[in-house]
Each structure stands twice: as structure tokens, then as C-alpha cells.
Amino acid sequence: MSFRPGSRVYVAGHRGLVGSAIWRALSEAGFQHLIGRTHGELDLLDQQAVQTFYEVERPDYVIIAAAKVGGILANSTQPAEFLYDNLQIQNNLIHGAYRSGVKKLLFLGSSCIYPKLAPQPLKEESLLTGPLEPTNEWYAVAKIAGIKMCQAYRRQYGCDFISAMPTNMYGPNDNYDLQGSHVLPALIRKFHEAKVSGAPTVTCWGTGSPMREFLYADDLGRACVFLMQHYSEEQFINVGFGSELSIRELVEKVQRIIGFTGTAVWDTSKPDGTPRKLMDSSRLFQLGWRPQVDLDRGIRLAYEDFQKRLPRIAG
Ligand code: GFB
Numbered sequence: 001m002s003f004r005p006g007s008r009v010y011v012a013g014h015r016g017l018v019g020s021a022i023w024r025a026l027s028e029a030g031f032q033h034l035i036g037r038t039h040g041e042l043d044l045l046d047q048q049a050v051q052t053f054y055e056v057e058r059p060d061y062v063i064i065a066a067a068k069v070g071g072i073l074a075n076s077t078q079p080a081e082f083l084y085d086n087l088q089i090q091n092n093l094i095h096g097a098y099r100s101g102v103k104k105l106l107f108l109g110s111s112c113i114y115p116k117l118a119p120q121p122l123k124e125e126s127l128l129t130g131p132l133e134p135t136n137e138w139y140a141v142a143k144i145a146g147i148k149m150c151q152a153y154r155r156q157y158g159c160d161f162i163s164a165m166p167t168n169m170y171g172p173n174d175n176y177d178l179q180g181s182h183v184l185p186a187l188i189r190k191f192h193e194a195k196v197s198g199a200p201t202v203t204c205w206g207t208g209s210p211m212r213e214f215l216y217a218d219d220l221g222r223a224c225v226f227l228m229q230h231y232s233e234e235q236f237i238n239v240g241f242g243s244e245l246s247i248r249e250l251v252e253k254v255q256r257i258i259g260f261t262g263t264a265v266w267d268t269s270k271p272d273g274t275p276r277k278l279m280d281s282s283r284l285f286q287l288g289w290r291p292q293v294d295l296d297r298g299i300r301l302a303y304e305d306f307q308k309r310l311p312r313i314a315g
Contacts, residue, residue: 013066
């Protein structure tokens, strides 16, 4: 049976930024048998619990969007959790999928798997050609192990397990906790709160010079559905937007969209992270997939979502 609306699809991490976007994309494509478990319902660190879940639910297809994630500060201050949790979660999900005969599995990694100084734009072939960016090497090592798990299970057991590497993501259901979040949700929250309180300045981290590429979560959701339908290679595949901007330019954009009239100041005691991280997504683009949401529209949509969820975020 091929990947089609009648299939039973388990989305691991279905409440998060990426997982909820995959869930929306599958629903829009007509999939009716979607399976999700909250953290309270299924602890993905517990191998036996994951195995039992597979035996009871018997999904045909699995998409892994569950991971311990965070921005530059969380990554650099919680190395043990980023390494252990991610290895456990993905090992339990990938090995469990093999044992229960899942037909196809998509594992999601991250653009930080690439060496810090790899040639830009980042091509899939650059994996393991140099040292990683130190602020997120723990997360990156776990994600590289996930790619290798999929490749190894394909080689040894013939499993149709594939991997995709998304660039920096943002959108609905993002994490707005300022210590743990990525840059875009942090800026949305900081500029909104400063606008409301009338604060004269907003403090941004680093120098503003790093370059980043951003993809709206629903674009990644659609890309995942596309890959489940059209891609079955051992080679993992990049999923990016195709253009980049500096963090300083991003700050100006978010400030303008939110309407904060004060000044952005820079706390250079905070890390810049990797200097540049632009994906070469031509492999995926050649297959016929394209993103639909540009950065301006995506930030407006994300800001709407933030305002809707504000009572819960602030409380
Ligand atoms: O998004 P971010 O936390 O992570 O930071 P990375 C991107 C850039 O934005 C860095 C700057 O240069 C930050 O210094 N920045 C400016 C801020 N103001 C802020 C702020 O208020 N909050 C945050 N968080 N950043 C992540 C990795 O790297 O990329 C993860 O840590 C993952 O492992 C993810 O791979 C995709 O882009 O540097």
C-alpha cells in the first residue's frame, strides 16, 4: 500500500512547531488516520513504552518531528540533554518502527549537522567534512546519528527510512520562552512586549552579523508530505527556502512588522553561533517542490499566532 489518505500515519511530536505543521499538511491532503501522542501519553525516552505503542497502534507510516530542540543558548547550556534525549527518542522510534514493520519513515534533522565552515550554500555532500559549530554540536551529533540510523536500517534490513534536513524553522506553536527559543520567536515576543510597555530599547543577542535562512513551518509540513510520496533514497535531502538575510536585517524586519518605534541594542556577550547557514535545496527543488510562504508573510502569520496564544505564553 502506498502513502495515501487511507494510510495510518504516526506523527511523533505532533503538538510542536514542526509536528503540528506536518499534521495540518496531512489533514489538508485528506489523510484521516493520523496518530499522535502527547508527552504525557507516551514518553519517547522509554523504549518499552514506545515498543508497546507500536504494537498496539500499528502505524503504516511514521514521521519523526519529536526532539529536544532549542535556540543557541539552550543548545550551549544543556549539552547532556540535547545529546541524550535526542539519541534516545530517535533510537526508540526508528528501531521500534523497524521491529513493527513500518512501511516508510521520515526522520527530520537540522541544518546544524553541517561543518561550521562548510562551503555555502550547504550541499548534502558536505556532511562530516569538518568540525561542527561548538554551540550546537551535541544536537548535531545526535541528528547525524539519526541520519545514519536510517541509512543503516535501509542497508541491513531494507527499510524505506529517509531523512530530511530543514533549515531554521518558525511559525505557529513555536516556543516563545526567551531563554530556550530560537531567534524569530524571541524577536516577536521582545518587540511586541516593548511596543505594549512603551520601552525605549529591545536587546538582541550577538553582533547581528550572522546570516540565516528561515522556512515557515507549513512549508516544511507540505515538504514532508511530498517526500513521503516521492522520495525513497538513502541520501538525506535539504529543505530550505533558498535565500538568507543577516540577523540585523531580520531584527529590522520584525521591528517594522510589529511596529516598535524604539531602538534595537546588541548584547555582544551572547554568542553569534555559526556565521552563515544557507541550504542548497536544489535536489528537492528539482523534484518539483517549492516553498510558498515568504518571510514577510510568514512573520505576519507567526505574529498573529503569537497574539492568539499570548494569554498562555504570558501566564
Ligand atoms: O535561532 P538561534 O537561537 O540559533 O540564533 P542558531 C540565531 C542567531 O540570532 C544567533 C541571534 O546569532 C543569535 O545570537 N539572536 C539575536 C538571538 N537575538 C536573539 C534572541 O533574542 N534569541 C535568540 N535565540 N537568538 C540553532 C541551533 O542555531 O539553529 C539549533 O542552536 C538548531 O541546534 C537551530 O540547529 C536550527 O541558528 O544559531
